[in-house]
Amino acid sequence: QQPVQSPQAVILREGEDAVINCSSSKALYSVHWYRQKHGEAPVFLMILLKGGEQKGHEKISASFNEKKQQSSLYLTASQLSYSGTYFCGTENTYKLSFGAGTTVTVRA
């Protein structure tokens, strides 16, 4: 069963922050975050393997609340290069199910 992502889309000005949420109705073993630019393949951002884990890469970070079966991706001080569709993938019994995606548009 696929996770639910919110919001569906967000428009930001350079330097603004955004949060993308991902929730599942099933127990999660790990959460994966990917970004896909138009016409390209999804690219790995980070993976969170256990509850309470937080990770970050430059100004993009994520948290994983195992009990709530949720993960959030934080875009801080957004840059033009952050534009794209962000997917969370929730892993349960070795299968990765992706959410419908959140389209992020960062404008100058």
Add this chain to the structure above:
Amino acid sequence: DTAVSQTPKYLVTQMGNDKSIKCEQNLGHDTMYWYKQDSKKFLKIMFSYNNKELIINETVPNRFSPKSPDKAHLNLHINSLELGDSAVYFCASSLGRQETQYFGPGTRLLVL
């Protein structure tokens, strides 16, 4: 060097035809996948192979048949193509079943 490659990049064909998409990875990974991404960008897993053995087979029509001749290759054959098969098909690979997945560039299939 390309990590995960797919051929062809574009495929335009008529309804009823049979076509194949090839995927190769040079990362030494054990697990390979096929995903379908439809026009709404929804990314859905179709198959997963681990060391040439099928481990995930989602609800996919029998017209789709994956084949893994070795760990580095996972091909997808589609029989009797239908209009609804039009989508982008991504191959991916990972070191193990719970590891980061690396995606190929995708094959854009258009069935007319």
